[in-house]
Amino acid sequence: MSSASIAVRERRPRAVRVFPILSVTAWVTTVLLVLVGSIVRVTGNGLGCPDWPLCYGQAIPPGFASAWVEFSHRLFATAASIQIFGLAAIAWREYRRERWVLRPALAVAGLLMAQIGLGGLHVILENPPETGLVHTGLAMLIVGILALQLARSAQPTRRLAESAQPSLVDTRLPALITVTAAASYLLLLTGSLVTRSGASLACLDFPFCGAAEQATQRLVELHMLHRLVAATVAGLTIGVVAWMLRLRTDPGLHRIAIVLSVLLVIQVGLGIANVLLRLPMGTRVLHLTLGATFWSALVVLWSVTRKSAGSKLESAAG
Structure with missing residues (x-):
């Protein structure tokens, strides 16, 4: 057996072991994103960054408190997105024949892409209630599917299910x-x-x-x-x-x-x-x-x- 094939065999179990951990961290990060988004809304900083994807035309916002409150939500969204797309990538590579893993991972990635676009539209339209309601609905679907992914991959919940x-x-x-x-x-x-x-x-x-x-x-x-x-x-x-x-x-x-x-x-x-x-x-x-x-x-x-x-x-x- 070649060294390349041995490396592939060693790498795949590592990715499979990472999947349950990533499911947990993705859910936690997304719930924190909900918390930060709620802070942005109740403090009236929904337009702290009036444009999107930049903030006042800059990658790093100016030193306004309102801009940084809103920008913190974007940072958490970025962190959650990296983990969610990572879950989808691992599921596509390692679990393509296991639909109970693959479908939720791809579904949440698709919802996330829709949510990112809707979030930008929400800012550009200056936070109308209609897009805000859909934004919340999509966010909770993402949270729920991540919870499902967590339950089906984390060892304690699998043991409890059995x-x-x-x-x-x-x-x-x-x-x-x-x-x-x-x-x-x-x-x-x-x-x-x-x-x-x-x-x-x-x-x-x-x-x-x-x-x-x-x-x-x-x-x-x-x-x-x-x-x-x-x-x-x-x-x-x-x-x-x-x-x-x-x-x-x-x-x-x-x-x-x-x-x-x-x-x-x-x-x-x-x-x-x-x-x-x-x-x-x-x-x-x-x-x-x-x-x-x-x-x-x-x-x-x-x-x-x-x-x-x-x-x-x-x-x-x-």
């Missing part, structure tokens, strides 16, 4: 998790719609509306729609958690149930605080970031409750 299968035979828990995850994504979209339509303070009380005097009926309806979807997600999540806690054969599912419960309680608290405290910046940023994390947790749980795949990753991990 151990959980006997507990899930002849149950409808996976279907309930699917509905809950879909409702969670809808909740993110309605939250973005409320924010970008100016309906965040259309209702000033909780749990009842207590409509603001200047709020139109449409804004009140949008605000209450978000609350209704939030209540639906909370109810579905409580159902999922209760069901998992009854499955006494798998402690891993119990741990996920506890994590989901904690995330739900904090997220509901942040949503209420946004209304009663009149939208403080900190809770607004955390509300969106935790929403992305909660959505990711449900996607991971959805993957765990499905049949675990990953023959190539398992052999590499072993």
Whole structure:
């Protein structure tokens, strides 16, 4: 065997071992990108760099605080893009015959390209709410698919998927998790719609509306729609958690149930605080970031409750 063929054989397992790590770091970086993007929005620095892809016609922005706040979002986007395209490249080279790896990796890369173009258009059009809503929707799809990729490649979640299968035979828990995850994504979209339509303070009380005097009926309806979807997600999540806690054969599912419960309680608290405290910046940023994390947790749980795949990753991990 030639030295070149030996080098190829050694290089490929290394790329396969990198894939689960890169899946984790890509998801973490993308959630941080959501956090930074939220900071840019709530601080009013969405046009800190008024042009795109440059900033004031420069590769490095001038010394304005607003420009650097917005430019930091572009830096995180660059870091996330490198990792996401890296995942796609490894999947194309090493997992071309394994669709459960290849399709999510290529899908998230395609969504990222659309998101980059939309982000530039959003700046050029001076941040209209319509492109902002689509921008948020695409961002959360990217976060969700990365969470799916993480769940299917990271060793702890693959082991949990295998151990959980006997507990899930002849149950409808996976279907309930699917509905809950879909409702969670809808909740993110309605939250973005409320924010970008100016309906965040259309209702000033909780749990009842207590409509603001200047709020139109449409804004009140949008605000209450978000609350209704939030209540639906909370109810579905409580159902999922209760069901998992009854499955006494798998402690891993119990741990996920506890994590989901904690995330739900904090997220509901942040949503209420946004209304009663009149939208403080900190809770607004955390509300969106935790929403992305909660959505990711449900996607991971959805993957765990499905049949675990990953023959190539398992052999590499072993």
